[in-house]
Structures are given as C-alpha cells and as structure tokens.
Amino acid sequence: MTSERVSGNIGRLPVTVAIALAAALCLHGPVGAAAGDRQWSQDPGSHCKFIAPASLTSGPTFWIGACINGKASGEGMLPRRDGERAGPAFLGRMKEGVPEIGVVDLADGFRAGSFSGDDIGGQAESDPQDRINAFRIAAEAARQVSAQYVAEKNPGSTRHYEELAKTLELQTD
Secondary structure, eight states, rough: OOOHHHHHHHHHHHHHHHHHHHHHHHHHHHHHHTTOOOOOOTTTOOOOOEEOOGGGGGSSSSOEEEEEEEEEEEEEEEEEETTTEEEEEEEEETTEEEEEEEEEEEEEEEEEEEEEEEEEEEOOOHHHHHHHHHHHHHHHHHHHHHHHHHHHOHHHHHHHHHHHHHHHHHHHO
C-alpha cells in the first residue's frame, strides 16, 4: 500500500511542480525577476546606494536626499555628471534605493511617470494622472534640493532648483 501511494504521488509531481512554479512567478512577477538584474550604484560621498533609471545613462551619479539604512529614500535627486558638466537628472521619490515615481530631466525634455522595468515613464501609454503626480513629486524634490543648497550657502544652486520646481509644476497644467 505504501509503494502504491508513493508511485501514485510521483505521477502528480510534474503537475505539482508546474503549479508551484506558476505561483512563484505570480507572486514575484516581472518586478521580482528584474530586481536581481538591476545595477546598484553608490554615491561616492555618502555611500548611499540606489538604482539609477536607465535614461540617466552610465556615468558618475550622486544622491541628494535622505539615506535610510544605506539606501536612497524619499524625495530627492539623482544627478549625473560628465566631468564638470551636469548631465541628466532624476527628481522624484525613492523607496529603499529604487525609484518609485518622478521625472528624468534630459537635454531635450522630460521623461515622467512611475518606475517600471529599468526606467521612468517607459510605459507605452502612461496614465495622465501618473504623469501629473510624477511632475508634482519632482517639483517637491526640486524644492527639497533647493533647501539643501540654502543650508550649504549656495545661492546659485538654490535659485536654479527653485526655478526648476516652478518649471516642473507648470508641466501639470
């Protein structure tokens, strides 16, 4: 009877494995699968870790914002530098080092929306409300960056990010 029960269950093994695999994929989905593939970066000064949106391209990237448990958190900015020149920048909200929502400020315009896959606003048809929220959060991030430059007594950068916050807010109209 025992051998009959064991051999009877062996026939169900492929079905059981298939169901378990399908359940695991549903629980983790594409976000869980992509998380291991993501490239973590680290701010050279604060050693805060983060994942930069792909549209920032590769290069030295820094985090200006809160760093909780060694990872970028809350509203802030990920600026990329090309030598002495400022490159593109992400302004928005981070959670445990991963972008949630915001705007990438590129030379030819903005990419706005939620973080999906490896970039901001990469969805073919993004929800208009998502874009509005992205610009509002990015404007708040720019104001927080401006406040940090006030504390560092850097009036030029303070004004720049105050103006950027206004520009980002105008995108919601």
